[in-house]
Amino acid sequence: MRKVERFMQEKGLSVGDYVRIIEKDNGNKSIYEGIVMNPYELSTGETLTLKLDNGYNIGILVDQIVSVEIIEKAKPREEVEFEEVFPKRPELPNVAILGTGGTIASRIDYKTGAVHPAFTAEELAKAVPEIFEIANITPKLLMNILSEDMRPTYWVRIAHEVAGILNNGEDGVIIAHGTDTMAYTASALSFMLRDLGKPVILVGAQRSSDRPSSDAAMNLICSVRMARADFGEVAVVMHGETSDTYCLAHRGTKVRKMHTSRRDAFRSINDIPIARIWPGGEIEFLRKDYRRRTESEVWVDDEMEEKVALVKAFPGMSTEIIDFFVDKGYKGIVIEGTGLGHVPTYVIDSIQRATEEGVAVCMTSQCLYGRVNLNVYSTGRRLLKAGVIPCEDMLPETAYVKLMWVLGHTDDPKEVREMMLTNYAGEITPYTRFDTFLR
Amino acid sequence: MRKVERFMQEKGLSVGDYVRIIEKDNGNKSIYEGIVMNPYELSTGETLTLKLDNGYNIGILVDQIVSVEIIEKAKPREEVEFEEVFPKRPELPNVAILGTGGTIASRIDYKTGAVHPAFTAEELAKAVPEIFEIANITPKLLMNILSEDMRPTYWVRIAHEVAGILNNGEDGVIIAHGTDTMAYTASALSFMLRDLGKPVILVGAQRSSDRPSSDAAMNLICSVRMARADFGEVAVVMHGETSDTYCLAHRGTKVRKMHTSRRDAFRSINDIPIARIWPGGEIEFLRKDYRRRTESEVWVDDEMEEKVALVKAFPGMSTEIIDFFVDKGYKGIVIEGTGLGHVPTYVIDSIQRATEEGVAVCMTSQCLYGRVNLNVYSTGRRLLKAGVIPCEDMLPETAYVKLMWVLGHTDDPKEVREMMLTNYAGEITPYTRFDTFLR
Numbered sequence: 034m035r036k037v038e039r040f041m042q043e044k045g046l047s048v049g050d051y052v053r054i055i056e057k058d059n060g061n062k063s064i065y066e067g068i069v070m071n072p073y074e075l076s077t078g079e080t081l082t083l084k085l086d087n088g089y090n091i092g093i094l095v096d097q098i099v100s101v102e103i104i105e106k107a108k109p110r111e112e113v114e115f116e117e118v119f120p121k122r123p124e125l126p127n128v129a130i131l132g133t134g135g136t137i138a139s140r141i142d143y144k145t146g147a148v149h150p151a152f153t154a155e156e157l158a159k160a161v162p163e164i165f166e167i168a169n170i171t172p173k174l175l176m177n178i179l180s181e182d183m184r185p186t187y188w189v190r191i192a193h194e195v196a197g198i199l200n201n202g203e204d205g206v207i208i209a210h211g212t213d214t215m216a217y218t219a220s221a222l223s224f225m226l227r228d229l230g231k232p233v234i235l236v237g238a239q240r241s242s243d244r245p246s247s248d249a250a251m252n253l254i255c256s257v258r259m260a261r262a263d264f265g266e267v268a269v270v271m272h273g274e275t276s277d278t279y280c281l282a283h284r285g286t287k288v289r290k291m292h293t294s295r296r297d298a299f300r301s302i303n304d305i306p307i308a309r310i311w312p313g314g315e316i317e318f319l320r321k322d323y324r325r326r327t328e329s330e331v332w333v334d335d336e337m338e339e340k341v342a343l344v345k346a347f348p349g350m351s352t353e354i355i356d357f358f359v360d361k362g363y364k365g366i367v368i369e370g371t372g373l374g375h376v377p378t379y380v381i382d383s384i385q386r387a388t389e390e391g392v393a394v395c396m397t398s399q400c401l402y403g404r405v406n407l408n409v410y411s412t413g414r415r416l417l418k419a420g421v422i423p424c425e426d427m428l429p430e431t432a433y434v435k436l437m438w439v440l441g442h443t444d445d446p447k448e449v450r451e452m453m454l455t456n457y458a459g460e461i462t463p464y465t466r467f468d469t470f471l472r
Numbered sequence: 473m474r475k476v477e478r479f480m481q482e483k484g485l486s487v488g489d490y491v492r493i494i495e496k497d498n499g500n501k502s503i504y505e506g507i508v509m510n511p512y513e514l515s516t517g518e519t520l521t522l523k524l525d526n527g528y529n530i531g532i533l534v535d536q537i538v539s540v541e542i543i544e545k546a547k548p549r550e551e552v553e554f555e556e557v558f559p560k561r562p563e564l565p566n567v568a569i570l571g572t573g574g575t576i577a578s579r580i581d582y583k584t585g586a587v588h589p590a591f592t593a594e595e596l597a598k599a600v601p602e603i604f605e606i607a608n609i610t611p612k613l614l615m616n617i618l619s620e621d622m623r624p625t626y627w628v629r630i631a632h633e634v635a636g637i638l639n640n641g642e643d644g645v646i647i648a649h650g651t652d653t654m655a656y657t658a659s660a661l662s663f664m665l666r667d668l669g670k671p672v673i674l675v676g677a678q679r680s681s682d683r684p685s686s687d688a689a690m691n692l693i694c695s696v697r698m699a700r701a702d703f704g705e706v707a708v709v710m711h712g713e714t715s716d717t718y719c720l721a722h723r724g725t726k727v728r729k730m731h732t733s734r735r736d737a738f739r740s741i742n743d744i745p746i747a748r749i750w751p752g753g754e755i756e757f758l759r760k761d762y763r764r765r766t767e768s769e770v771w772v773d774d775e776m777e778e779k780v781a782l783v784k785a786f787p788g789m790s791t792e793i794i795d796f797f798v799d800k801g802y803k804g805i806v807i808e809g810t811g812l813g814h815v816p817t818y819v820i821d822s823i824q825r826a827t828e829e830g831v832a833v834c835m836t837s838q839c840l841y842g843r844v845n846l847n848v849y850s851t852g853r854r855l856l857k858a859g860v861i862p863c864e865d866m867l868p869e870t871a872y873v874k875l876m877w878v879l880g881h882t883d884d885p886k887e888v889r890e891m892m893l894t895n896y897a898g899e900i901t902p903y904t905r906f907d908t909f910l911r
Contacts, residue, residue, distance in 0.1 A: 181787075181814040213810035405732065
């Protein structure tokens, strides 16, 4: 046990407690009030970290603490009876918010000082009270995982939860999600939720709200607005610009996280966004070809084949990597080829062997923007001959998710090809709009 | 043998011959003049293809051809004595152009009707005569490969050729290269050419010049301008906009092909381009921190470890893929992580095992834009503990090439880390400029 944990134990401090601490440093006395944070595991272990009321963190050397007073103990996790605290207002639409983890949930986390990313109506109301004026909010913590740990079985769980909620009468569902893999989940839900007639909105935050630059509140407000709109698809709602001007709703199959940290990191690729959402209320649809709200009952088509790999091609790559997946019994491989969809020609034999053994091999481009075309150059034509399926202008990540879903339904090569080239959820645009590049 | 090949044999036609053909279709007679093209291998084999003088191709059914007249036989490939045909003008700088294959070389190809991408001064002069007014051009066909077949041994060959030419007195070198892997080659040359004091310019074409929209000529003109500039680095010169306004020179380690087919596909990532080059002559440097021309002798530091892999992380990925590379004796793995540089947490054990066995594991981001930061979230901190090297704002492709180069010099983990985090060729920017996103 390190010094800080020992200190906390001795003083009866828990993470989340609101405390007053007096520090003495070379005769200088300072007083701090704030919430006790989880000790940082890679730190020296000699510092107690407080989150101050202004949102900033401060580290205080344990050896210099001369007094600790607990002003308020951390609240134990509680089940709030939402309906009691927030009676439904019949004039407002009903929107459910599902928590899955991630930075956006950690806002509430920090605010209450609790370390669990809980997600009660009360916490939401404290953090972003505006949303209760726009809709009757029913929050539910569905799971609490790091976005990088999202995986196909969780996609299925989320899809069933969403379908249940929507068929039960809610007007829209919001999924609060970590941003790392949000686009993959959006793709998966786009394919799995069939006959969808209500908004399913994924929302995240690039900066947790202990930072003054947090995007969590505005993203959440805009996602609630989108969740009550006349719209019946899966979309990602995130900042459209770095400043707090508007959010964009991106089609779930065409969106990608294009920056590690900017608030406007999410971008539609090879397509324009569906709508611009002003936090004040206006929703400006940027296109006409989107599904409107319908009364159809949504159902979950959740058959997914998990033995699928996403492989990037590069100069000097080994053919062994293709052989490896074939030998391991994989059913599908999505290649992120170079340019129009190429690989080193010495890899083609392995690809041929893969397709001969019934493995579906799909081609996308690591350029991300543009469209695969295997008819232009000889390597492309050889890949076509070897049975490769060219994935049009699909994102590599979307093609990967789609191939899992397609292989969940059939392993007949002809049907796999047909399904991969069928546009189920806007993942293929018939032609590339000129004004979508780096937009 | 298909109908078209039999027909060509009977009539004594070779690919590249300039011919006049009379076609009779239901009584209508048409006359075509053009160059005989290579029969397309996936066609029915019943059509002869001519490239007309206006640049377009036309297919004529062999059965409908009533007369063939050879106006000019294809020229046999010849070794032109450059110096004799184009005597050097002492007032002009001397620039060598190395051919490696790719679309830009195929321009000359089509123009002369020859099928080999030869690259003589005469052919260049016919295709882009402007360049002979800007510099004394010495063209040399170094190799003739598809860009997707570029590999480390070729990088080494190109580097030695470039160094020899520059140390022999040329003022700059241009490398005509296929666009698919041009950025990888640019990175490799950036690391291998040490004490470089003259321009090394990679140039390609997104559209071959049999298409009216070809970018080959302007790219070549701009690359010659850059090759005689006061500049001493490796750069990629390609169209800056889709129209023929200007080209951009991008630093070799920061550039990426971001579109499958647009003429302005090449973009600087996390950095601004070095210069804007107007085909008319002006070079507008967009920054101050570039190497100027010096008299230093360039040398080739060409030690490369080829057992390096580039692996993309994704939800549902298997840990086996990391194990596979370790078991196969790989020395390095570059991961394209999600977000700030993450992988599913269940993969961390395999990564730890990799580093324990002496495999260098480097982290980049599939967002492409932004900077890896392993200090923000718990998964990042666990990756740091497992010995992962965070590659700052390096592109995944650049980190891959750099790791090969670094491991060619040392396998000591401490030294590998130190070298990976040392900025050798502008691959790391100390901070990310706000205005570089999707620029």
